[in-house]
Amino acid sequence: MRSRWISAITADESTIPLLHPSSSSLFLVNLLPRPVSSRSSSSAAAAAAAAAVRETRTPETPTPDSHLLSRLSSILSRRHWRRSRALKRLGPCLNPLHIAELLRTRPLDPETALAFFQWVGQRPGYCHTVDSYASLLGNLLRSKSPVNAEKIIVSMVKSCISAKDMRSAINSIRAFRRTGGPADFRPSLRCYHMLLRSFERFSMTDEMKDLYEQIVKDWILPDIITCNTIIKAYCKEGNIAEAKQYLRYLLEAGLKPDTFTYNSLILGYCKNNDLDRACWVFVMMPQMGCQRNEFSYAILVHGLCEACRIDRAFVLFSKMGDDGCCPNVHTYTVMIDGLCKEGKVEYAESLLNEISGRGLVPSTVTYNALVDGYCKSRKTEAALRIMKLMESKRCKPDAWTYSMMIHGLSKENHLEDAEAMLNEAIEKDSFPNVFAYTGLIDGYCKQGKFVDACRIMKLMELNGCKPDVWTYTTMIDSLCKDNRLHDAKSMLNEMFEKGLDPNVVTYTALIDGYCKRGHVDAALEIVELMESNGCQPNAWTYNELIYGFCQERTVHKAMALLSRMLESGLSPGLITYTALIHGQCKEGDIDSAFRLLDSMEVNGLVPDQQTYSTIIDALCKGGRIEESYSLFKSVTEKEVRANKVMYTALIDGLCKAGKLDSAHSLLEEMVSKDCLPDSYTYSVLINGLCKENKLQEAILLLNDMFERGIEPTNVTYTILIDEMLKKGDCEDAKRMLEQMVSSGCKPNAITYTVFIRAYCSKGRVEEAENVMLEMKKGGVRPDLMTYSTLIDGCGNIGFIDRAFSVLKDMMDDACEPDYWTYSVLLKHLIKRKQVNSVLANMSDLWKMLEIDTILELLQEMMKHSCTPNVVTYNALISGFCKECRLEEAYMLLSHMKERGISPNQGIYTCLINCCCKVKRYSEASTFIGSMVECGYLPHLESYRLLLSGLCDEGNFEMAKMLFGDSLDRGYNCDEVAWKILIDGLLKNGYINICSEMLSIMEERHCSPSSQTYAMIARDIRELINEPLIEIEG
Template sequence: MSTSLTTTHLLALLRRNAASPAVALRLFLHLTSASAPPAPRSTSFVSRLLADHPSSHALLPSLLRHLLSFPDPSLHLLALLSSLPRLPLVFSLSAFRSLRALPSAPPPPTPVYNRLLLAALQNSRFDLIESLYKDLLLSGATPDVFTRNLLLQALCAAGRMELARMVFDAMPAKNEFSFGILARGYCHVGRSTDALGVLDAMPRMNLVVCNTVVAGFCREGLVDEAQRLVERMRDQGLAPNVVTFNSRISALCKAGRVLDAYRIFNDMQENWERGLPRPDQVTFDVMLSGFCDAGMVDEARVLVDIMRCGGFLRQVESYNRWLSGLVRNGMVGEAQELLREMSHEGVQPNRYTYNIIVDGLCKEGKAFDVRKAEDFVKSGVMTPDVVTYTSLLHAYCSKGNTTAANRILDEMSRKGCALNSFTYNVLLQSLWKAGRITEAEQLLERMSEKGHSLDTASCNIIIDGLCRNNKLDMAMDIVDGMWNEGSLALGRLGNSFLTLTSDSSSNKRCLPDRITYSTVMRALCKEGMFDEAKKKLLEMIGKDISPDSVIYNTFIHGYCTHGKIYMAVKVLRDMDKKGCKPSTRTYNLLIWGFQQRHKSDEILKLMNEMKENGICPNVMTYNSLIKSFCEQGMVNKALPLLDEMLQNEIVPNVTSFDLLIKAFCKTTDFSAAQRLFDASLSTCGQKEVLYSLMCTQLSTYGRWMEAKNILETAIELRVSIQRFPYKRIIDGLCKVDEVDHAHRLLKLLMVKGYSFDPVAFMPVIDALSERGKKQDIDMLSEKMMEMAGRDDDLAAPSGEFKPRSQEHGQDKYVEGHWRALLHRDDSAHTILKITKRVKTGWGQRGNVYTHKQQQNDDIYILENTG
């Protein structure tokens, strides 16, 4: 039988068993041998068959061993490597090294290197890309444009822009992808001006690269530069498309400039006759996420209504964005209502939808909500996955409930839901951050048993935990060791770490990155160890990891915290020299430092500098200046800043109004404070915190009637009064002989169904007692006894209310609990009279005391103490 016929028959047999790769491999191993090797295309076919079925990847090593038994396996190894990048990277590297180890084998061709480089890039193995590229050059193969583009992409992804530029400049031939890769790399590290230079060097403008640079400018707050580039595109006949506008809107939203983004969005809606593209699904979705991320829920709600009318709220992805926004802004109940709406509208929720709800319930802040989340998962509406369980595990670990966390882990094992590295890292971070080192080590042992090894993210979590637990020396020692030992550097922390770092192939992946150095430098700066922090910065640069604005901000914040404000200014100047553009946060940190030292003139200088450099101030910038003016008693200078903010399309927040209202109340200009309060409601919405703020300020300065009016409005709006000084107001009204108003306020609270501290009754009862109002006293006494007999954790209509608040403990009738009055001499006489009246069934109301004693035996204390 001829070789070609044998090959034909073999391929026919393999194709016939293609549905069962294991059977196909057995046939291949049985029908081929060192004495009768197959044609390379048969090897290529069976390797692709195994590569396309992940469940068959475990069979690949036996195929490799069989191929290496042939007299000349080089052609077969090349055929095997042609299956990249579908093969697992670890196996591909093993096959490649076997090929390179053959003494007589020719060097692999460039396409094989390209496939390996692409697989390494997809796995973020930047260190491997560099070594492969060097091996390619040593082998005598010639890199092509695609090869160099892969190297360029890897360097940009690692933030090594100087080296990337050198590679780009040395390329003998470039295509549009080369320019696009470098421009995107510059934009990624906040150097959009350099990206514009790359665009200028292109033989002709490219729409994709233009959109990349436009988005980069917007992310950095360089709106004017972005607009100029868009106009330049038009001038050169390159019409900006909807992707251009979506890039601008997305970048502006990510930079916190949501109002600027909305202006562009609005132009697309209203000025399309001027040639602007109409908003598409992506535009609406990006704008919705922008509103939600900025906490502008009312604006997002209006946009959702527009999307409903325009048919843009029909995809599950759009609903998920709105659900996520509601959850992030603490509106889990409304999110659950929206989930029901989806079913009504025929939009099928996906797993991500349900995970949003689970994550929201887990992050509500109460153990009860975590249990609700678990009940939701078990209700059968969803099939939990690793993301679902990760949310539950993180919630239980953050609350210290390791018993529940272990129960979830066991449930995952029972249901065959394997934990991934991300889940383990979430758990590790929760435990390590809480200082639960022993439990963290137990988790590491469990990781080892399941075959998981540590990665750079795991190492960063452990280094951060060491820094938080004042073990800086150990953290820095581990960072030094990671360069040579990888994750083995963690072995010095104990055997539980050493067992996770036994695989030498994975150790090299655990190299320090920008986050590693940022973590250590933040801890050093926090401790005032700036010389050591500078050494780490130089080491980082020496390792070709370029610092970004976050690193410089770490130094600025550290210097400001330790009162070295002018050293912080020097860091800002160094950023300009190093080509790292400062961000709004950079300036905000410096402004905060000057605000701490009441240097309002310096703040104004920095704000002017921001505007000159095209960096837009945000609400935090203005709040720092407002606070500085208010603390210096210059409230009249602070007030105009609100108008300036609005002119710059920056919406003042609650903090802005909080600072000004308190400042005007301090100067006893209550009419101005009232006007600001009214403006705050229009700007920020009817927020509980605003009513509480105004009410507290008025009561602090004895403006009892005005405080009472604000409180009554809040009660009518059904907001929680947990943070309101309602007891102080009632007591204050009684002191100024406004007992009727205090009495009406109590009645309103009861009518609206609020649960509140029974001690609030006492000032009114005392005042009415002096007036001889027996019937009113009887009614209030009965209500007080009834309320005191209830459970302390009753909920008000607007949310949970805790009557044991100590916020106003300095007032006569304000202690943590109403029963504390039993120990006060000034109230003993009144309490004794109330007890006796209630016991004898005052006013034909029956023996309330006897009835209440059956419900709550604590009332018996009242009689004995009296």
Template structure:
């Protein structure tokens, strides 16, 4: 084993000073770190000591050997690694090398002691052992993670000036820091510099850039970067694709996410469990749970086993669309895959029951948690408290808060928000304000949401002065108004005596200056406020602004605008459902004329919102007019719009047209919602056309649905409940013929029900 020649005495002294920093008295007060001479440590070999340095450094600030202390700027360096580093020359005669310094600098960066890392680096630079590319990279990465990107850029310049050539890892560290700050122009320049210096960006470089763009809301730019990398022949891995797919899923653009997934497969990269989970979660968040379940089938078909994350997403998705039966059946499916429900699983079920007002069932689930070895956390308690508050049972809600305390589960701001909201709902505003004071005294700071709850109730109670004072209190406490705050201000008479128009204009300007981006609800509030004030020109201008952001309008957006046209003499009488029931072709024509006048040509988002509103109320004449309008403007029906139309035909018992619509969707590989499929199959069976029902079912099986969900929803919950036993048996036979296999437990459940019926 090679020994290092000792460096000059002065260099050794300087190196030790890097950690002693101040006085010899302070250094002598440092106790020796325990157990620094393990049995297999060669006292004279620096590499052995470096190995121990790595071990100690990797344990961070929580290691048990951190009892000793090195005096350094108020006792900051508290690690066994530092103790070993100081004693290497004096106790064992081992002299530091470049790796010793680098290990220590990396450890200091890992525990956030960036200034100390810089001081050690500075001493190293002045000593006999000069930093290399790895040392520079470690410190540069630490600076970037500490958001000291300017210092990192300066360090890169120093590195180049001293003849140390940066490598791709060095550049990646700085690119990560620049992406954190949103400095993408500088990222582009740095990428160009890398290529000029023949340091080609690698897979991780592009992963960092794509992730940074997504974090700053530039997902589309991330897609372009990914394509550029592929053109340059960079072999991208799962991580790069995952970042972009996750970004699209989080903004709800599932089509783009699936396009990236297809690109990934085309380039020979197979998706892993994490990517499937991301896509499944994305579909569930968008209410497309049947498509999430279809991805479960694809996941298993790819030889990947679903985990607890997969099932929790699916259970949450089914609960969110009201399919509690299917959510509970997923528990059985979990068991088939050897996955046990965890605390999050039960939290989802309890919250879903509370949202539906089924408090008795929610509490029953809560009560059985100890038997399952699960301790309820604040999320579960808060769901229950919120549930009781929603039904006005304030006493039970406060009782649960007391139980939380007895179980050493600390109440948080969400607990108090739920209780404050509950008190407001039962008209106990005074007690709600007292609770606000109580939470402050207990060290729990209210959030913007807390103040929004109170302001909303005050406005409803016509206590405008109190609302204004509460708003000022919110600002003085450091809470900034959010979208909900501005939506409240715009949709209510915030200041008595002021003109509504003036208030709206002021609020919009204030929101813009505060950097708050309005969402669809905020825009709907703006449009309605202008409409109520008779300012339709401004209402349509707000609609144009909404489209240009772009934010897709929804049914409510157009029901507000159409309401003015249907009720010109009674614009305050707004009822969303009522508007769609009374709107006619003339109103739609007027809407399109007004949109054209305001330079807002109808796009697919407009047609989609209008078609949904009309189909929900089965307004066939208006639907047909709109379809002709779309055809004239070369706007094609997408999957959602096709499904609205299918549901409309089924609700009108127009089964021939519904079958044609279904066939058209199947031809385009569209997946109708299973609710529409239920309406179609049960309608055909009700009308005695079992043959057509079985034929349609056969086509459904070819559209990629999850077979368990097909059996649960179409056969058990739909046809069996309506006593169409013969159709069920025929469809089960079709599944067998097509080898569409559901789980054994699902089959057994269906057979048991069919036998009971017979």
């Protein structure tokens, strides 16, 4: 084991030169001392040195006041300048820039320059900079006086506060040695060590490497400190390979690694998360002759805690005494922080007590670790106790203490306490950070208190804490969830105005907001904006867009996004596939949902309860109860626990199929499997009983809910109220409504609508209108069904004008009428003209409807200030298309175009499908072309109907041409194969043309997946054994 470890850290070469300088380095060449021909430097060299020193000055630095410098130079030219009152008056005005310029440009003798430099450096609040030290070196160099260069260099390096300062200091040293320093000047090893430590402080490992080689060039033998400093620097970066290089130098120089060396290696391995090697070095230290110290333990304990291996860290912490080591405050703090991150906060607090028991003084960082731990565990009272404890121990809470407390209180919705803590922090000048403000803003946003959130945001800026990307993202996300999309978009614009770059989370929050509200086009605009700003969508972004398209029943667009997602190198996850499966089910394409289920399993994803619930529910809603039950059984065999959604979907399906006994049995099975039914489960069963006219049994089931401690929802109550109203039990329905309200359950739009429908069915329209007013006063917005029901009620008693007034209210309320609403209005317009007309259903309406009645509807709408729009024409055209009345649909299309209204995607889809149904394929093809020109993506169902129809007519060439065109539209290749080739051509027996189209897909680099190829092959094999209907010329 020991030899293996040695070989691991000395691998690569068997023999390595002791000092391994690189062949060339501008830094080294410039630092090399140049030979001089005489005791003193030439005037040219001095001038060059001064110029080189001037180069270190930042170009944009303003030139100090020349008048002030002249006065200062005049004062210093006097013999007793220290006694000058004028100098004392000027002293407070002087800064390092003045001193640098004075020494660089004014003729001061070296003794005066050095004395003045020391005098001004002792003034309160004044600190020399690299530039002022460099100017002093230049002044002394010009005067050719003896220079204690090393002392000045050491002071200059100590003044560095950044990597930029260090580079400036090195440039000055380089200039000094290159252009005029004493011939024998060579920094000592002590000076080089100080430089190395400074480089290490600013993580300047490249410069350390150059400096090591300069040490070699100066014929100075590096010692253990030299190598250890460089090894530690590389290990801090996790660069073990470079650290080992210097370890080899150390070993070949005959030096022996010490505890510091091994501690550095442990640190390096920890930085690389290579804990096994870190532990190995730790274990081997005694065998290497090195005693482990407190730092050995502290480094490894910290590494183990960072890697969430808290138990091992604590074991190691407990064994410190075995090596005679006592944990210091830092080690305790690391352990406390690790325990807190694991949620073991009480145990961490016992370590805090142990610190005090050992006579150690916990630091602010120690207390902060506990405060943070309690806050994250949602125990803010305990966190406040720790905060008070630290104050009692005279340990002042800092900005982080307050920030964590404010954030923790905000998370627990103690917003008043959080804001009081914020004000306290400001009063004590412990200004909270952006983390604290954002936490409080988030708290107010989640409670819908956006005015307070904006107030805190302004307070934040007044206190010099600028809102960052996460602050704005928090606001945008909350505004979107509150449906305040306009305000959210304004907040995004404000970010741009303030020079902040939104990240993918910011953009996706807004995209999510738009998609959840059905504004997918607006969401796509945000995607274009984010991409134009160099921010690429991630999997979450795609998931939200896919969800949005599926919600608006355009799953073909969602599937196209799946292709784009894969092209972007992103892997679709469980959420992606489940959303797509839901979209396919929503459009009634359960076969494609099953295909997606197969795809996700092939791609190594395991469907979860939600995935299966979606398909089971869709099968039940489609009346395919046996298939849904079969899937349900297979799911439980796959060790996926059946949940209440699956059971409820099956119970609902059985109820709709009139199998109430089976539904009850399934409810009992559900309870026996420890899957407790919820209010929705009971609601579907109560609904099933009501449909079978078993109201009393339904009420008994409601009582059973109460006994089981399950609170009915407004859906449950509304089902019962509706059934009572249908039976004419208006008083019972009102009592049930009172019971509903008294239980704290607020009526929804459907609850009010069933009362409106009941009143309208009895001709009591005024009472129905009163219900509508009561509904609005209660803050419940009437929906499509509410308005359509009231319109129908008005029409039934011949109040056509009042019906159109309700339509006006509906449109003013941004509630778009649909096919059903317009059908109701048309029904009553027909009745007005044909008093004795009887319509069995709406299908009969569209079969007998004359175009004149449609024009009358449009005129009445205009008369009542209900301007017909594209949605109006969509509903009317779809009505005619459903009954294959294409000519009337064309007339309406012309009418809308004359009014300057362009067809939307829905109108084109209706017309294409209708053309296919009446076998006018050429016209359907023209509509597809027009649709694409308008920027719409035709449904694959439309292509399926068209291509199958063309094949039925034997027009295979036209079919292949249109199919080829469709492949340029960006559809998902698998979905094209599923819906056109498998569900279209193969189901109609067109094997050869299907094979040809598959070849076209391959030629266009649009090949389906291997599992889709397998589906096609399987279907072809099945068809080969059956008579073919394919007709090919």
